[in-house]
Amino acid sequence: MNKPIVGILTWREGKRFAEPAYFKRLLRAGHKLGMTVFLFSPADVNTRKRQVRGYTASQTGWMSSLYPWPDVVIDRYRYTPTQAFKDYVAFRKKGVFLYANNRLANKWKVHQVLWKDERMRRWLPETNEYSRTGLQAMLARHPLLYVKPSNGTGGRGILRLERGKNGYRLLGRDKERAKVESRPQNTDLLCKKVDRWVNKGMFVIQQGLRLELIDARSNDMRLLIQKDGNGEWSITGYGMRLGGKNSATANLHGGGKAVAVEPFLERHFGTDKAQAILAECRQLARQTAETIEAHFGRMIELGLDIGIDVHGKVWLIEVNPKPGREIFKELGKIAQYQQAIEKPLQYASYLANEKKRQRAEA
Ligand SMILES: Nc1ncnc2c1ncn2[C@@H]1O[C@H](COP(=O)(O)OP(=O)(O)O)[C@@H](O)[C@H]1O
Ligand SMILES: [Mg+2]
Structure with missing residues (x-):
């Protein structure tokens, strides 16, 4: 079997990478398997010359060199709310490589x-797109709800709403993943709070599971x-x-x-x-x-x-x-x-x- 050239598409700024520890292990594994594996970002691709500036790890740090067009690209570019991510999406849509994986939606x-x-x-909790009226309807059906950013990851921006004897308990994680907690006394106060949290962003409301x-x-x-x-x-x-x-x-x-x-x-x-x-x-x-x-x-x-x-x-x-x-x-x-x-x-x-x-x- 031929050993292919595999590119890993990811975020890079200078010699800073999104997931350095994982990538070092991945590069080492590739080496062990006898494959050519390198990291790169959209800006490293020269489509005309069919060359890619790729990065690998050495004892002394990251180093780069020019590689031929990869046989396969693994897309490992993770979501960040930045211009760099938008550029990546535009690049990805061009489809210049054979990708091992497609992108998923929100x-x-x-x-x-x-x-x-x-x-x-049978495995899916009731889930709806967030809206103020949708929230009220779901509150009537479920004593426990989760409100989550549609594009969120890592538990950021999540609210857990629980109906209790005296009002509600709100528990959550903000954008920096710090814990937040409050006890709105009635449905109106709760909805106001949640509405402010959502702040016109894209969120889903999900039936809360008793875990x-x-x-x-x-x-x-x-x-x-x-x-x-x-x-x-x-x-x-x-x-x-x-x-x-x-x-x-x-x-x-x-x-x-x-x-x-x-x-x-x-x-x-x-x-x-x-x-x-x-x-x-x-x-x-x-x-x-x-x-x-x-x-x-x-x-x-x-x-x-x-x-x-x-x-x-x-x-x-x-x-x-x-x-x-x-x-x-x-x-x-x-x-x-x-x-x-x-x-x-x-x-x-x-x-x-x-x-x-x-x-x-x-
Ligand atoms: N509907 C739910 N019921 C109970 N717990 C939930 C629910 N949704 C999310 N959680 C808890 O919050 C965590 C993060 O939610 P998830 O949907 O995985 O978003 P993220 O993309 O931030 O990881 C889950 O791993 C789980 O522990
Ligand atoms: Mg998750």
Whole structure:
């Protein structure tokens, strides 16, 4: 099998990169697999000469050199509210490379796509686009709600609204992920507060799930499903994330703590039910990958945020097209961590060879 040239599209400013620790591991893994792998940004591409200025890591720091046109590009450019991101989107739309993964839309659009597929519906919490009247309608139906920015990540900008005996409890995370808390006395005050929070931005309102399997904390599961060297989807692993006390979110960057899934679920549900829940999570993951690809085109990996509520019901909270894999490191699952890094490269290799074969046959 030929060893391909793989470019990783990401944010760069000078020699500062978006995810330096992950990229160093990724580059090392590529080297180990005998592949040529480099990082680059849109500004590094010379379409006319079919050359790319690529970056790799050495003992002494980052270095750059000119590379031939990559066989495959893995898009790892993550959302930031900047001009650089807008430039990336424009560049991405030109489609000058063979990309291993397509872009995903915002939370609202993704929800609509998944909802259209009847096989997905049983796992989807009720979700609507935010509006003041929509909020009131959903408040009447659910004692617990989440209001989330459609383009948010990492638990930023999220509000959790809970109806209590004396008014409401509002718990959330602002744009810097700092905790916020308040207790509006009535629906009117609550709606005013939420409206101000949303501030005309794009938000979704979602039915709140009771995920407090221990200590009144928000817990959820992160599952990583990836394409492998045969072009097939396979589940690399999963971990539970335990949110902090009084935290609306369980994201690791927001103070969530990683724990192993099996013992956690077995303690709450017993062995049989825990196994059944896990089997359902796997089925959910495979179906989600299939449904997402059918609409958005080829993907390379998906990180799913899965809610397991106090009754053992499984819910899909969010689909992340450019997920982290730190949960495996935090769990001490080093083999899974390594796999999580290598699999996308193996898939890129598979894809490059497939395309070469197809071209040769044509
Ligand atoms: N509907 C919900 N019910 C209960 N918890 C939720 C809900 N939506 C989000 N959360 C909690 O907030 C976290 C962040 O929400 P998520 O939709 O994944 O947004 P982000 O893109 O910021 O990660 C989730 O991992 C989960 O812990
Ligand atoms: Mg999430």
